[in-house]
Structure formats: C-alpha cells, structure tokens
Amino acid sequence: MIVNHLKELYDYRNLIWQLAWSEFKLRYKNSILGYFWSLLEPLLMLLVLYMVFSNLMRIQVEYYQLFLFIGIILWGFMSKATTIGMFSIVGKPGMVKKIYFPREIFVISSCITALLMSVFESLVFIMFMIYFRVPISINLAYAPLILLFLFIISLGLALALCALNVFYRDVQFIWQVFLQIGFYITPILYTIDIFPKNLQRFALLSPIARIITSARDTIIYSSPAKTEDLLFMFLSSIVFLLVGYIIFSKLEPRFAEEI
Amino acid sequence: MTAIKVENLHKTFRIPHEKRTTIFETLTGFFKPPTYETFYALKNINFTVEEGEALGIIGENGSGKSTLLKIIANILRPSAGSVTALKKLTPFLELGVGFQSDLTAAENIKIYGTIMGMQKREINDKLDDIIEFAGLEKFKDTKLKNFSSGMQVRLAFSTAIQTDPEILLMDEVLAVGDMEFQQKCLDVLSQYRKDGVTIVFVSHDLGAVRRFCDRTLLLHKGEQVVLGDTGDVIDRYVYGGGEEAPNSSENQNESEVAETEAKSEDKSPRWGDKTIEITNVEFYDKFGNKGTRFNSFDPMTVRIFYNAHKKISDPVFGIAFYSENGENLFGTNTELKNASIDSLEGKGHVDLMIERIPMITGRFLLTVAVHTHDQKPYDWHDKQYSFDVIPTCRDIGLFDVPCNWKI
Numbered sequence: 184m185i186v187n188h189l190k191e192l193y194d195y196r197n198l199i200w201q202l203a204w205s206e207f208k209l210r211y212k213n214s215i216l217g218y219f220w221s222l223l224e225p226l227l228m229l230l231v232l233y234m235v236f237s238n239l240m241r242i243q244v245e246y247y248q249l250f251l252f253i254g255i256i257l258w259g260f261m262s263k264a265t266t267i268g269m270f271s272i273v274g275k276p277g278m279v280k281k282i283y284f285p286r287e288i289f290v291i292s293s294c295i296t297a298l299l300m301s302v303f304e305s306l307v308f309i310m311f312m313i314y315f316r317v318p319i320s321i322n323l324a325y326a327p328l329i330l331l332f333l334f335i336i337s338l339g340l341a342l343a344l345c346a347l348n349v350f351y352r353d354v355q356f357i358w359q360v361f362l363q364i365g366f367y368i369t370p371i372l373y374t375i376d377i378f379p380k381n382l383q384r385f386a387l388l389s390p391i392a393r394i395i396t397s398a399r400d401t402i403i404y405s406s407p408a409k410t411e412d413l414l415f416m417f418l419s420s421i422v423f424l425l426v427g428y429i430i431f432s433k434l435e436p437r438f439a440e441e442i
Numbered sequence: 443m444t445a446i447k448v449e450n451l452h453k454t455f456r457i458p459h460e461k462r463t464t465i466f467e468t469l470t471g472f473f474k475p476p477t478y479e480t481f482y483a484l485k486n487i488n489f490t491v492e493e494g495e496a497l498g499i500i501g502e503n504g505s506g507k508s509t510l511l512k513i514i515a516n517i518l519r520p521s522a523g524s525v526t527a528l529k530k531l532t533p534f535l536e537l538g539v540g541f542q543s544d545l546t547a548a549e550n551i552k553i554y555g556t557i558m559g560m561q562k563r564e565i566n567d568k569l570d571d572i573i574e575f576a577g578l579e580k581f582k583d584t585k586l587k588n589f590s591s592g593m594q595v596r597l598a599f600s601t602a603i604q605t606d607p608e609i610l611l612m613d614e615v616l617a618v619g620d621m622e623f624q625q626k627c628l629d630v631l632s633q634y635r636k637d638g639v640t641i642v643f644v645s646h647d648l649g650a651v652r653r654f655c656d657r658t659l660l661l662h663k664g665e666q667v668v669l670g671d672t673g674d675v676i677d678r679y680v681y682g683g684g685e686e687a688p689n690s691s692e693n694q695n696e697s698e699v700a701e702t703e704a705k706s707e708d709k710s711p712r713w714g715d716k717t718i719e720i721t722n723v724e725f726y727d728k729f730g731n732k733g734t735r736f737n738s739f740d741p742m743t744v745r746i747f748y749n750a751h752k753k754i755s756d757p758v759f760g761i762a763f764y765s766e767n768g769e770n771l772f773g774t775n776t777e778l779k780n781a782s783i784d785s786l787e788g789k790g791h792v793d794l795m796i797e798r799i800p801m802i803t804g805r806f807l808l809t810v811a812v813h814t815h816d817q818k819p820y821d822w823h824d825k826q827y828s829f830d831v832i833p834t835c836r837d838i839g840l841f842d843v844p845c846n847w848k849i
Contacts, residue, residue, distance in 0.1 A: 201556045202553070205545060205549065208545065209544055209545065212544070277540070281533070282517070282540075282557060283515050283517050284557070351463065351465045351468065352464055354465065436519040437519075440455065
C-alpha cells in the first residue's frame, strides 16, 4: 500500500515541482531583486546576532559566524517549511474544491519551496566557508543524510499542521509561539554546553537540536556525526513522518467541505 | 466495459449551528456538544457509466448534481456507498484552476497543464499552439493579472482542451462565455465524443444534454428520479413525471408571481360583464398532464373553463400570446378558425389544440377572452396566464421558422 502510494506520488513529480517552483517565484515576485531581498533577512539576522553574541556575550566558538549561520539556515528551513506547508491547503481553496490529486502534494511542494529558499542561503554559506578557508573532510558526506532527516521531520510537522489548520484556525498562531520558544531552547546561538547537564538531556530530545549540532560537526568542524545522534534522528524522522501522515490522512477526506 | 460505477451512494453534510474553527472554541465548548443540522445531499444513487458513453446529469438547483460530480471526481467523499472509476478522470469543474495572477501566461499554462495531467514535454510542444488558439500570441509573457477575464477564460480553455482525457467530468463549463465560446466548447465536446471519451456532463442546458448524452440521470432533491434514454428523461424533467409532479407546484408559484406582476402593471387586467365567466385556464402536455413547462416543438393543449350564467348565443372565445416584454405574438379566436358556437349555457370547457409549440425558449403570457360576435367582452383576462418553453434545439430567437438550407 505504501509502495503504491509512493508510486502515485512519483507519478505526480512534475506537478510537485511545478507547484513548488511557481510558489518560489511568486514569493520573490519573479525578480532578481526579489531574491536579493530574501537573502537580506537571514543575513541581517546573522549580523545582529553575531555582533550581540560574539562581542557582548563573548561566546568563544571557533568560526562563530559559520556556527551561527548554519543554525539559522537549518532552523529557518524547518520554520519556513512548516509555515508555508501549514497554509498550503487553506491557502488554495480554489484548487482543493475544484480538482483532485493526492492532497499531500500541496504539502510536499511547500516543503520543496522552503528548500529552494534555503538553497539560496546555503550558497552564501558556501561562500563564507571559502572566505574563511574552513577545511573540509570526508565527514562532509554525513551532511546530506542529516539534511534529509531534517526535510522528513519538517514534512511530517507540515502534514500534521496543515491538516489541523483546516479545522482549527488558531493552530497557526500557536505554532508561531512554538517556533519562537524553539528558537531559544535549540542550540542555535550557543553550544549545547552552556546548558546545565540535566537540561542538556532535555534539549537533546528535540531532533532539530541534534540535527543542527551534527550538521555543524560534519560541515564546519570536520568531525564525524555520532552514531547515537544519527540513530535518534533516523528514528525521530520516521516517527514524525508517520504521525504527521496519520493525522493528515485522517482529516484529509473532509478538506473540501471544511475549507 | 464499465468506466464508472456508483453504488448505494449517500452523501450527508453536517451543518453546525455554531461553527467552531479554533482549538480554543473546541476546548471551551467541550461539555456542550455541538448541534448539527443534517442535510441529505444525495440519497441512494446507483448507476454505471459504460466506456465511451456520455451520461448527462440534470435537475434543479440544489438537486445534488454538482455534489455527485465532485464525489465522482474524488473531491468530496461519500458518506456511504462507493464510487469506482476504472480509468483516469479529468474534471472540468472550473476552467483555470490554480491560475496565478502574478505569473505570466506561459507559466500559467505550464502549471495548469500539469494540474490537468499533461506531461512536461507535451506541454512544451503544445505551448505555442495553446497560445495561438487562445489568440494571445502577443501576450505570452504578460502577467495574468493584466488579462481581461475573457482572455483568461480563453487561455484556460485552450489549455484544458489539450488534455487527453479518458473520462471527462464536465460541470457547467459552457455556462460561462459568449455564444462563440459556447460553440467552441460544444465543438470540443463533440470531438471528444467522436474519440470515444467517456463523458459525464452536468448541465442546465437541456439542448446540449439532448445533443450529446446517450443516457441521462435526473436528480430531484438528492434522489435519483430516473435514469434512462436522454429524450425520455428530459420529458420527465420538463413535464414533471405524472402525479408526482415535483416541479409543478413550484412553477405554479412562479406563474402566480407572474400573474401578480402582470396585475400590478395593469390596473384592470380583467373586464367584461361576466355573463359568461372564464373560471380557469389550464395547460396540458403531450402526456395529458397539467403543467406550465413545455419542450419546444411539443404539442400542447390550452383548456378554457367557462361558466355561462344564462344562455348566450354565438359567443367567441379568443386567445393571444405575448412575449414576456408584452409584445403580441399571435392571436386567434373561434370565429377566425371557423369554429362557431351556436349557444352556451352552464359550465364547460373549450380546448385549443396546439400541434407543435413554435416558440424556442422563454416565458410566454396568455390572454384569454370570451366576447360577443361584435367584440363586446363578456370576460377578458389580459395576460393572466403564463407558461415556459424549454429549448430542444440550438437555434436562437423566440420562434422557430421552419426552413432548410440548400447548398
């Protein structure tokens, strides 16, 4: 059944891509300047946070600007994927009511839109890497896997959120609060070591925290990802996707009526 | 081979009295279960559509036609029963689904084409054709928001017809657009018909249904009234199917409205000394049933009931048809038709037999009168009665002129 479903989705790959790409273009109003403006937000954020945390808080981390940037990009991806994904059904009543294709396609393409947006930021990140002459190693090979986990977790969250948002419109506000809190309890601005030991364990329950730390280790610091972390990320991405998918498919039949 | 199978299909909508759209409301209302109004949109629908067949679905507004089509298209899900489509469905429920006003014509064609199930290469190959067919060559890279609505419809339509459907679901697409556009739609539909595409067609345009559909399903308030040969089903719809007459009451109301309107326009719609009184006028269709809706070109009988209070010799009964705008279209009386009446007394009726209603479409008003040989009225009902004519052909105008082309 799962195989059939995946095959069906695969048949719709063109549509997924078209929807993702058009959404991406719409967000940047189809102009070069638009892409530039979209980069400005994370770069400004990076600049402000860098100045505050490296000068005022005196955080001593090697390559702190990259350390910070990678956290902002990865967290930003998750935040964008879930936010765009959350509106992918309620934002398209015309399509939901007038045509049928598997509804997951809306969510998947939103996550791809978020990915495209993040790719842009990543290009700047790569330029930073080159500028600061960060040595890279074979451990970089872990990175795609880690990013895949992040994508799957975000997709699972987006599936659940967008389905719930059809029925409960305050989900969007609640989720924004969650994202705000999450930003500070995830080691984005600082290393996990600044937490006390027992809080560290708590913070590491979030797979996003592990994804960000592992991504830093493998991309910036040339060290391998911990097996324990990889396992945790793997299992949690399965759980997130499964739970998200179950919620989605339970609510999906009534989308066209409720929207 | 069966293309679509609908079995014991039911659809109910639960309409809450007070809609809860937030978690907060749901939590605060936890101990007060929400109350619902249940609306039965479809009740026990059963039919199959064979491959290559065109099925029409007709019925009044709110009879569940569109709901049924949406369930077949998998947009809505049945409350009970099942719908099985054994081939790929292409729904034309609306033209231009997913159009983005901030993207250009070419970009929108790509998205819309993909939504309608076209392959990437196919779209790229046909892109120029589509734009040319829509007559928008100069606007290929113009954003859609700068298009007029007519241009948008043309663009959507010329994209949509490039799809290669196996089963086509069509809902009132023809209702939008001018005559030329409707003609284009009908041409495409007949092309699909020739290509052996299975079609499910929902429409109010009985003429189009009659022309394209092999079989037709009539729905009334969510129930399947009859499924069968298109001609029979349309008769059933127009004439309301005998004693059941689901439409007649409604139409009587309508005609009452029309009567009151006529009254308000004319202060004294009835005059005469009433020595002979016209007590009622009724219309009968080709099955002998009373009604006020008729297919064009069908026979019809107008029955005038009278009550002569004393013996009257040589009365003349007359009628006149008016268009809704009050133009006199036709008038005749018993004298002109050489059907003189020697004398009348008591109650009775006279019939006017119309072999073939020549009107094409519209509402028509009727004046009925009885008067003396020298035009002195006994009872004159001016435009007091009305009936509707439903088109069965695609000619236009008020009246059919019997004619042929010779080429």
